[in-house]
Amino acid sequence: MPALLQPKLDRTYMITLLERLLATPSPSGYCMTIMKLIEEEAAKLGHALELTPKGNGILTIKGSEHDPNEVIALTAHVDTLGAMVRSIKGSGTLRFTPVGGYAMATVESEYCTIHTRDGRTYEGTVLTTKPSVHVHADVRDFKRDEANMEIRIDEPVRSKEDVLKLGIGVGDYISWDPRTRVLPNGLVKSRHLDDKASVAALFTLLEWMKREGRTPQRTVKVIISTYEEVGHGSSHIPPDVTEMIAVDMGAIGDDLSTTEYEVSICAKDSSGPYDYRMTSALIDLAKREEIPHAVDIYPYYGSDASAALRGGSNIRAALIGPGVHASHSMERTHQDAIAGTAALLAAYLFEPRA
Template sequence: MTQPLHPNLARTYMLNILEKLLGTPSPSGYCAAIMKLIQAEAAKLGHALELTPKGNGMITIPGTKPDPREVIALTAHVDTLGAMVRAVKPSGTLRITPVGGYAMATVESEYCLVHTRDGRAYEGTVLTTKPSVHVYSDARDFKREEAHMEIRIDEPVKSKEDVLSLGIGVGDYVSWDPRTRVFPNGLIKSRHLDDKASVAALFTLLEWMKREGKAPERTVKIIISTYEEVGHGSSYIPPDITEMIAVDMGAIGDDLSATEYDVSICAKDSSGPYDYEMTSALIALAKREGLPHAVDVYPHYGSDASAALRGGSNIRAALIGPGVHASHSMERTHSDAVANTAALLAAYLFEPRA
């Protein structure tokens, strides 16, 4: 077979693009800035990025032996969890509504940015409406739910009118401070590793292909989705796609086997089992290439491949990705897991077809 991507290749590139992605706010539906970054990065690697009407991006890599009956898609999502302003309170604080599914306790005391419709951004902090144990006797036990959370804006505001004068209003997006840390030992902790770590893996694969002058036999379409966290990221895909690998973070905990150092291969999630032959081939390739991996079942999980299948796509689908601890909270993974995800994708794409 063609030599696959070695886990140690392109680490510097991989970490650089990952930090750029993590540093660009992109809650679901607010992805114009990060798609410009993706578009520019694709151009550097010699690829055009086609934008769909709803804002997804697609890179087409023509195959050396194209067959219209075998077009494979690799999809990862660049959208993240976040919030939206639900109401401006008389006190000058903001009530929020979540974008994506997370426990409110995971964003308590988090720094954030409020993005106005006219392009301004204001920093703030997410707090409960009873934020001090020195004042409220039930501050510790107060339920962390949407109605009890608010944003304190770091501006001299004392009323609703003061806030409105800043240009802040209902429907403005809120992004969380990712607080990214990359350690010399390879560990990476940050919000939004779901799923920017997988997007970094895809671009690491593209960088390797360009540097080594390689192209797969089959035509490959890389789809970067912008609404995965709200359920419909890749619900529509081009009809010529016959296979899809969703590249998304691997869940860790309870009876799951994956660690932050592994490529996670999902056999089944809440949408049902993934394609048996594809999943089996990915497991076999991970074993053959010596890539640390785990096969797991995710009971509370869906992917872009799930969305494509539910959207009526007549495809085979699989799901892999780097193991991520504390998903939808303060997440952590290891650079090995991201690099090995790229390596497994390379092995799959460049495996000679029967």
């Protein structure tokens, strides 16, 4: 059996980058600022980032035994859940439409930022249209759906005209306050760990490769996507890619085995089974490298690899990522799961190939 790889990952780098990513608003389609951050971070590690027409980023690491017929892609997404202004009400509040799939109850009472098209920002709070128990007898049973939700702007506005004077208009993006906390016990709680925790894992892997002077045998293309939460993040990938590992959060709950301390290896999601040989190899490597992990099936889940397959890519694909509790709500994971994800990717990339 080959010796254990056990890369010495820089967790300080990992968490520092994760906090920067989480602090940068990036609902799907509004990723210009965060992609600039990604481009700058890639440059620090010696890599150029190619931006695609729709805003995804591709970073290429040429393999030591470059074979144009064997290119592996690692993909994670920086886009998050959010919203857009749907209409401005006569009272001066905003009706909003979701960006990405989440339950309205998970954003009730959340602080948010409205981003105008001319670059201004305003704070606000998400509330139901019946927000007070002192006023509304049915507030506890009131249905939390789009029609019954609104955003109270933290400005002295009392009418639609007042809001328009601020430069706020229909189609403006709204981002949720991530409320990030990094605890001394290694737990990290925040919105948008899906999928910024995985992006941090990928860059922690790249930092280790640079620091240790490691070059994988195969050419690797790291794809950072910007529309995953709306279903088409990596639907178009470079034509030379033959294998793809989507790096995305593992869900927790119900009859699932993954925890916040483990790497999730997904055997099947809503798009169907992932590649048998790749998934089996990842499971074997996790066991060999003594990386805490669990294998699960996610019937209500899709990934960037799913999008690539549905887009017609003739690839083998797998899905792994850190276990994240309360996905698409107030999420939580552990540093061990993020570092474990980077370690498993390292083991896969540097496993000697026949």
